[in-house]
Amino acid sequence: MFRKSKAMKQRRREREAAKGPIDLTTESGRRRARNELVWGDHGFLRTRFQNLHQISPEMWRSNQPSPKQIAEHARERGIRTIINLRGESPKGYYLLEKEACYAHGIELVDFQVFSRDTPTKEKIFQANQLFHSIAYPALMHCKSGADRAGLMSVLYKLLREEAPIEVAQEQLSLKYLHVRQGKTGVLDAVFDVYAAFNAQTPISFLDWVDQYYDRLAIKDAFLKSGAAKMRIDDLLGRE
Template identity: 70%
Template sequence: MVKLTPKSKKRPHVAPDLSTPGGRRRARAELVWGDHGFLRAAFSNLHQISPDMWRANQPSPRQVVAHAKARGIRTIINLRGASTKGYYLLEKEACEAAGIVLEDFQVFSRDTPTREAIFGARDLFERIAYPALMHCKSGADRAGLMAVLYKLLHEKVPFEEARQQLSFKYLHVKHGKTGMLDAFLDAYANYNSGRPVDNWKPFLDWVAEDYDRQAVKDAFLGSFGKKVQLDRILGRE
């Protein structure tokens, strides 16, 4: 009789110690290799979307300093959330050295946004110091969603103009689970279908009163099998 042993639990990641040479080397390796920083060395997916807001992919410490010097960035919004990984620790250190406030505001690329996240984004844009830059890992999906919200909630631009921030121009691909973000925006447009644009229900009112996050998610997943699944190929988080 073969005895089956339970699968070992994944050990929690131990943060590298930046105060030691070995820890700093490990943090750098986690940024460059573990987080695919080598792919971002020559391409930052950097775009200025308003006089006071930029969007990009995960910056290296050197790029953080460049943003501070070249663009006067005062706030960086990290859409990946706080982490024990080297990419985050090195970014946090670089922000502190450059006098930039690092705001950790986690959103997800393969899920419908929560009401709390949407209203939290509105409050975040109202309180931070500008000029600012927001980033996720690739600068395509989470940065795209938040750029839509920034244009819509902070700049008060028309919906169709705002939603252009979530497009292939910024390398957003909707033919995988990241298409859930498009489904969220489509749900708002569909709710207002047939109404004159100037008579659309205000976005935040729709979110508070009519947005059914689970229903949007379920409808998307119900048709997901017909889509090209690119998440693993693209390394989406």
């Protein structure tokens, strides 16, 4: 079943690529972008459920917002920056988001992270710089608002708020639809290793990353533990 699903997704990607780039200035291009957002990117599931949470007076997290939801963020929450954790894309969901941010005076920052890999040391330091340079209030999102948004929310709590690791780790929890019993559990492993080290030898998270963080060793230990063998990620259709 999983192989069939992956093959279908690959064929769909090939069909879309054959159509060429999307042009939002044309009626057909805008219709195609909308279809990609609603159906190809499962936007219909996010119409009423945004997985939206305010994690501090200045920061929100959510799943992929639609243009309508971006307008609401600007109007109701005064959002000035949106951090897109999926990275730049030629797909309709991204083009519509970029257009909506421009229309409502919101700065769109593309900051790609991954849900099934340990973040690099460089990416963690870049996240620290990002959190201390953007205009607030801000919102960060991935596709589902569970894993990549969870990773960055933990980093935000540690780096911007200097919260205790136990408090920060709450951002990777079932409350936000994050399930650690699967490949995305590798994100939890990073912070579990830091928490254990910090309990024995108190140290700031950035100092630990700079001096002791071995992302490949953590990933290897996680994979060998067997925790990544569950198919929850496939069942949920996560990126």
